[in-house]
Amino acid sequence: NVHSACRLEIEAVCGKARATVMHLPHVSAKTPMFMPVGTQGTVKGLTTDQLMEANAQVILGNTYHLALRPGGDTVEAMGGLHEFMNWPKGILTDSGGFQMVSLLRFSSVSEEGVHFQSPVDGTDMLLTPEKSIELQNQIGADIIMALDDVVSSTVTGPRVEEAMHRTLRWIDRCIAAHARPHDQNLFGIVQGGLDAKLRAMCLEEMTKRDLPGFAIGGLSGGEKKDTFWRIVDQCTGKLPTEKPRYCMGVGYPVDLMVCVALGVDMFDCVYPARTARFGTALVKTGLLKVKSSAMAKDFRPLDPGCECTVCKSFTRAYIHSLTPKDGSTGAQLITLHNIAYLTNLMSEARAALLENRFPDFIREFMHLQYPNGDFPAWAVEAFSSAGIELSSANS
C-alpha cells in the first residue's frame, strides 16, 4: 500500500474482537489500546517517563489547541510534536473540528470549512480540510484525522445527512491535501449520526477510499447506550478487517470492553484525568471516591493488585489527605493511576485474546464491576451479540 505508513498484524481473533500489532512510524502498538489525551503537548501534569511507565503507546494531541499555542509553524520548527515534547512513541492528532464545535459558541460550518472566532483576538477564522491537514502535517503525528462535519449525536433530521455527505466530500479534499502519506497515516471518520441507513451509506463510501485506518465518529455525545453499541457493531461489521478501527471519545471501562468485543482496536478519552481531578480513581471493582471519609484510614493502595508506581508507593489514606491547598499532587497521582489502569485493562484484554480465553475474561471483568450481577441490559445484549454470554460465569 503506497499511501500507508501503518501495517496491521492480526495476532488473535475471538468473534469480532482481535489482538493486533499496529506498526506505526514511532511505535509498534499492541492493541486493543487506550490512548491518553495530551491536549497541549502534555498529559495533565505527567512526565513522559511516567507515561511510559503507565504503558501509554500512543498519546493524543489536539490540533486546535496546538494551532493556537504554540502554533503549527513553531511545532514544525521545533522538529514536530514528538521532539517538541520529547515523546518517542506514537502520537495521534485530531482534526481540530470537533474541538471548535464543542468549545466555541460562535462557530458554524459551510462547504468551505469550519468558521470560528479566534478565542485569542476575536477575529474570524476558517478551518478548511486543507488547513487541518497542513497543521497536522506540521505537527507530525503518526496518525492524523480527516476533518469531518461533526453534529452532536442527539441531533436528528436533515442536518445529519448533510453532515455525512459533507464529511465524504471533505475526505477527498483531505486526501488531496495530505503531504506526508509516507510517514503519517490519515484516518477517515465514519459519520451518519444514530441513523443506521446514513451510517451504512457513509461506511460504503468511506471504505472505497484506500485509507490506512478508519474511525467511528459522532458517538459518546450523550446518546443511549443501546444505540451506541449497535452503531459501533454496524461499523465494525463493515470496516475492512485488515485496517485499524478507532472509536473516538470512549473511555468508561465497560464501554471500552464492549467495543473491544465488537472489534474496535483503539480508544481515547479525557475521562481518566478529568475524573481524577474530582477525586475518583478507576479500580477493578468500579469507581473509588478517594475524597470520601471512608478513605481517611484506609491503608490499602488505590487498587490492590495494581502494579502502577502510585499503588506501589501510596495509600488511599495519604491521597485522601491531599487537598487542593496541598498543591496539585493528589490529582497527579490519581491521574497516573487511572491511565495505568486503562492501559492495563487493555493489555489484560489483549492477553486474554492471545490465550483464547476472552469470554471468560469479560465475564470476570463484569462480575468485578457488578458484584451483584446487575449488569446493564445493553451490555448483556452487546456482549451476547459478540458471542459472550455474561450469565454463564455463575456456573
Next chain:
Amino acid sequence: MSGNFHVEARSGKARIGSIKCSNNCEQGFQGRKVLDTPCALVLTRKGSLPNVTNELFPLTSREALVQISLLDFAVFNANDALGGAEVISQYGKGVHGFCSLKGRSTILSVRAAGSQEFLFDVGARKDLIVGELRGQTQRVKVTVDDLLALQQAMSCEFFEHLSVAAPPNASKKQHESSVWRSLGFLDETISRRSSCKGQLLGVVQGGFEAEYRSLSAKKTAERAATGAIGGFMISGFGFGETPDQWETAVAAAVVELPDELPRILTGDGSPERVLRAIELGIDVFDCSYPFDVAEFGIALALESGKVLPGSAPFAQQPFSRCAYDLCGSGQHVNLNDGEHELSRQQIIDKCTCYACIKHTRGYLHHLLRVQEMLAETLICIHNLFNYNSFLKAARESIRAGNFDEFRSNFIRKRRQDAVSQGSSYPQ
C-alpha cells in the same frame, strides 16, 4: 550529647558537618549513611515537594533534609475530624512510610518555609499556640501534647518545639515575652516527651535585637548541656527585617551556641543569604526559594558566571517576598520570555537534571504559556537540582579552606551580571 552530628572541616566560622541518618532512614548520598552540611531543608506540602510528587523526588538529588510542616498534619484533612497523629500512628510506618519518603531525613517544623503559619501569636497560654491555616481563615490551636503526639506517630529525625516570634518593632516587653514563652515550651517539651523518638531542636527567638537573640540562644544552649537537645533552630525571620537586622540577630545567636550541635536557620534561602549564613556558622537553612521562583517561571542558573541569554532582570518580575534580597542578578533564566519560543537549548548548558536532559527551553516556555502543571513540576526539579549543586560547590570550598573566596567571587559575578543587565544590586 546527640552524637549524630559531626563537624568535619572548617573555613573561618563556616563548617562542613555530617548528619548521621537514623534507623528508619537509609538516606545517604552515594552510599554514605550521612548527609553533608551545609545543606538545604526543603519545603514540602503534606510531605510532598510543591508540584512534584514524591515518586519524582529522587530526580531532584538526595542531598537535603526534608521539612515536614506541623500544620499540614495537625489539620490533616479539614473534612474529617481526624488528626494526622491518629491516622499515621495507626498506619504505623511513620511519615517516611506514609508519604513515601523512605530514605530521607526529616524535620518536623512548626512554621514551614515561606509560609505565614503561626506568624505571630498574641496569646499568653503556656501550653499552646494559635495559627492560621494556609489560605484559609480557620484558626488552629496546637498544644505541646499535640506536637508530641504527631512526632511520636511520624518519627521525624528532628523536631522543633513550639515557640513564639516577636513581631517587627516589638517592644522590650514583647521581646522578653517571646523569649521566655519559647523557653517555657522547650522545658515543657523536654519534661513531657518521655519515649518520643527523634532529636529535639531548641528554638532560638528574640526578634532582631542582638540583646534578646543572645539571651534566647544562651538560655536554650543551657538546656543542651543536659543532652536534651540535638540541635538548634534559629527562628523568627522573614518578617520584613533588613539585611543588617538579620545579620545582627543571626550572629548574636550563633556565638552562644555549642559547637558540636547542628544549627538550622529559617528564612527564604536566597543564595546571598545562604552564603552569609554559612559564613556565620549555619549548617542547615530552610528554603522556599527554588520553589518561589519556579512559580514565576524562573529557572535558576546559580553556578554559571556568565550572563545567560534571555535572562531578564529579576526586579521586573512580580516577586515581592525577596524584595530586599539580592535578586537583581542574571543567574537565572526567565522561561516566560518570548525569545525562548524556538529555543532548542536546555535550561542551562551541561546541567544534568531531569528537566534539562529531557526538555528544551522552547517546550518549557510553551508549557508556561498554556499554564500546564508540568511547567512548574519540571522547573522545580531543575531549580532544586541547581540549588543543591550550588550548595555542593559551597561545601567543596569550605573543605578546601577557601570559602571566603568562593563567596566573594559569587557575589562579584552576581553584581556584574546585574549591572550588565541594568538592574540594581544592593551593596
